[in-house]
Amino acid sequence: VAIRTIHYGIGAMGSLIAHHALSRADLQVVGAVDVDPGKVGHDLGEVIGLTEPAGIVVTHPDEASWPQADVVLHSTSSKLEIVAPNIEQVIAHGLDMVSICEELAFPHDGNTALAARLDQLARERGVTVLATGVNPGFAMDTWPISLTAISRRVDSMTVRRVLDASERRLPFRQKVGVGLRVEEFEAKVATGSFGHVGLRESALAIAHALGWERHQIERTLDPVVANEGIAVSPHVVPRGHVAGIHEILVLRQEGRAVLTLDLTMVAGVLDPRDEVEIVGDPPVHVVAHGGFHGDSATAGITVNAAAAVLRAAPGLLTMRDVPPVHWSVGKR
Amino acid sequence: VAIRTIHYGIGAMGSLIAHHALSRADLQVVGAVDVDPGKVGHDLGEVIGLTEPAGIVVTHPDEASWPQADVVLHSTSSKLEIVAPNIEQVIAHGLDMVSICEELAFPHDGNTALAARLDQLARERGVTVLATGVNPGFAMDTWPISLTAISRRVDSMTVRRVLDASERRLPFRQKVGVGLRVEEFEAKVATGSFGHVGLRESALAIAHALGWERHQIERTLDPVVANEGIAVSPHVVPRGHVAGIHEILVLRQEGRAVLTLDLTMVAGVLDPRDEVEIVGDPPVHVVAHGGFHGDSATAGITVNAAAAVLRAAPGLLTMRDVPPVHWSVGKR
Numbered sequence: 001v002a003i004r005t006i007h008y009g010i011g012a013m014g015s016l017i018a019h020h021a022l023s024r025a026d027l028q029v030v031g032a033v034d035v036d037p038g039k040v041g042h043d044l045g046e047v048i049g050l051t052e053p054a055g056i057v058v059t060h061p062d063e064a065s066w067p068q069a070d071v072v073l074h075s076t077s078s079k080l081e082i083v084a085p086n087i088e089q090v091i092a093h094g095l096d097m098v099s100i101c102e103e104l105a106f107p108h109d110g111n112t113a114l115a116a117r118l119d120q121l122a123r124e125r126g127v128t129v130l131a132t133g134v135n136p137g138f139a140m141d142t143w144p145i146s147l148t149a150i151s152r153r154v155d156s157m158t159v160r161r162v163l164d165a166s167e168r169r170l171p172f173r174q175k176v177g178v179g180l181r182v183e184e185f186e187a188k189v190a191t192g193s194f195g196h197v198g199l200r201e202s203a204l205a206i207a208h209a210l211g212w213e214r215h216q217i218e219r220t221l222d223p224v225v226a227n228e229g230i231a232v233s234p235h236v237v238p239r240g241h242v243a244g245i246h247e248i249l250v251l252r253q254e255g256r257a258v259l260t261l262d263l264t265m266v267a268g269v270l271d272p273r274d275e276v277e278i279v280g281d282p283p284v285h286v287v288a289h290g291g292f293h294g295d296s297a298t299a300g301i302t303v304n305a306a307a308a309v310l311r312a313a314p315g316l317l318t319m320r321d322v323p324p325v326h327w328s329v330g331k332r
Numbered sequence: 333v334a335i336r337t338i339h340y341g342i343g344a345m346g347s348l349i350a351h352h353a354l355s356r357a358d359l360q361v362v363g364a365v366d367v368d369p370g371k372v373g374h375d376l377g378e379v380i381g382l383t384e385p386a387g388i389v390v391t392h393p394d395e396a397s398w399p400q401a402d403v404v405l406h407s408t409s410s411k412l413e414i415v416a417p418n419i420e421q422v423i424a425h426g427l428d429m430v431s432i433c434e435e436l437a438f439p440h441d442g443n444t445a446l447a448a449r450l451d452q453l454a455r456e457r458g459v460t461v462l463a464t465g466v467n468p469g470f471a472m473d474t475w476p477i478s479l480t481a482i483s484r485r486v487d488s489m490t491v492r493r494v495l496d497a498s499e500r501r502l503p504f505r506q507k508v509g510v511g512l513r514v515e516e517f518e519a520k521v522a523t524g525s526f527g528h529v530g531l532r533e534s535a536l537a538i539a540h541a542l543g544w545e546r547h548q549i550e551r552t553l554d555p556v557v558a559n560e561g562i563a564v565s566p567h568v569v570p571r572g573h574v575a576g577i578h579e580i581l582v583l584r585q586e587g588r589a590v591l592t593l594d595l596t597m598v599a600g601v602l603d604p605r606d607e608v609e610i611v612g613d614p615p616v617h618v619v620a621h622g623g624f625h626g627d628s629a630t631a632g633i634t635v636n637a638a639a640a641v642l643r644a645a646p647g648l649l650t651m652r653d654v655p656p657v658h659w660s661v662g663k664r
Contacts (some may be wrong), residue, residue: 281628
């Protein structure tokens with residue numbers, strides 16, 4: 001039996017997720033909601049750029065009646081405070097939910113009160129709320145955690161994600177500052193709304209799983225400056241301008257660095273990869289050559305998580321609380 | 333609160349597991365059972381070669397009274413028919429169980445009736461039975477399955493494990509034929525009790541998770557012959573003798589190879605590694621350099637699985653049915 005999905009938020013990522021869901025034998029897309037007046041009333045296929053209609057009309061989420069469904073795939077914002085009313089709405093409809101909201105990936109620190117309230121609401125209604133994605137959600141948390149399955153001892157862990165920003169969507173390239181002058185970059189950093197959202201959530205998810213409590217977290221965020229001009233279609237990043245961003249998060253226990261998350265997102269980078277090194281017994285060094293592709297991987301894991309969420313206990317859960325997420329050909 | 337463990341079977345691997353469990357802050361070893369009259373009545377520390385007593389006397393498993401415990405860590409045999417009475421005994425004591433019995437890793441095919449009976453007994457008693465280990469249990473099944481979390485489409489998967497047999501225990505080297513003449517190797521193969529136990533179970537675990545039903549499985553098993561003499565302490569494998577084993581399992585659907593498990597266990601092999609290649613969207617190519625070390629990894633995953641089993645539903649489960657297994661520093 002196919003899993004019936006409602007798609008909440010049909011922006012850039014929401015479109016990719018809906019596009020993928022429509023192609024899957026194990027899913028049946030039954031609804032789509034968005035607040036954008038330019039999308040409401042239009043066919044989902046038209047909104048996401050298909051040549052044929054999907055037979056689903058996009059409605060406003062506040063409309064009282066939603067179609068019968070199993071799970072909501074949600075993609076509206078990175079910010080938990082913006083997303084929280086969406087979550088309450090989905091819970092009120094009695095539906096399970098997979099969201100790609102980055103701040104929801106590990107909300108139990110910093111947003112403790114809000115997370116506790118959402119968890120209680122979800123339990124009362126008997127539904128599961130989960131956030132996932134490629135990062136946070138996989139490359140720098142779930143994946144490295146899963147590699148400790150064989151560990152007798154983990155002394156420290158380093159997770160490195162090196163990503164070629166030139167292969168990503170324009171909003172992503174803007175997010176990492178591709179093409180800016182260094183002064184512009186520094187000014188954006190000063191606003192606090194720059195760089196990758198989710199590194200802290202990934203670190204907390206790992207620390208919580210591995211029992212590294214009572215820690216201190218330090219972060220650095222620096223521009224990577226182009227030594228040579230870099231062609232990034234349809235522009236060129238001139239020499240001396242910003243080619244991307246380098247973020248490092250170090251989590252210490254009693255002064256000792258036990259976890260390092262090292263994220264490089266630069267146009268034209270050599271050797272893009274995801275990499276985990278575990279110092280311990282046994283030592284582990286794993287490299288995903290080419291890296292986990294951001295957009296396809298996020299669409300994939302969001303849809304794949306639907307089946308896991310349906311099998312999970314109620315509540316506001318994290319990836320380590322649900323059965324292992326994996327792809328399936330579709331027959332269930 | 334520490335997880336209280338009883339160790340069932342104190343052979344080579346059982347000793348390693350008990351040794352590791354005694355060192356963990358999150359576990360409390362409360363019992364040890366073995367049928368060997370040379371071990372019954374002796375202190376566990378003495379049996380596993382510690383310099384100090386563990387304060388636990390090894391008893392015979394048939395003794396009516398077992399200590400109060402949370403989970404049994406079991407290590408007696410690779411064969412399900414030998415292990416089945418052990419499992420029934422543990423279930424009757426009302427205890428959860430983690431076993432390293434290879435044939436138990438995916439018993440729902442070939443041993444269908446026995447697996448169904450054990451599953452029913454476990455459910456009736458409200459306990460969980462799980463088999464794990466590095467292989468089967470991780471390197472060639474759980475790990476590659478977990479890498480499909482981000483997949484939109486998996487066309488085919490190849491899992492390669494290349495292992496340096498010279499770094500392993502003598503019984504392991506004997507299992508893969510190190511030092512035999514080719515005729516001796518072929519004679520052993522003809523007995524059917526040679527090579528790695530668990531490749532079929534790994535293939536079935538993957539096929540079941542990914543929905544590759546109605547498949548055909550082919551296997552080959554060949555000697556790897558030494559081109560040059562290989563020093564394997566305390567012996568030398570002469571040129572022309574067997575340095576190890578190469579096993580390939582191919583799983584086909586409608587004639588198409590969708591899964592290849594390729595296992596090389598050879599003394600003195602170059603570039604030992606675990607490797608997963610997924611042809612699909614996105615493509616994935618991951619290499620664990622050096623490979624997941626067999627004995628430490630099996631001890632690690634067995635102990636780490638204890639916490640997951642305590643959180644899991646009752647029944648005879650596989651690794652994809654329990655919460656993700658991972659290491660933890662110990663405070664719970």
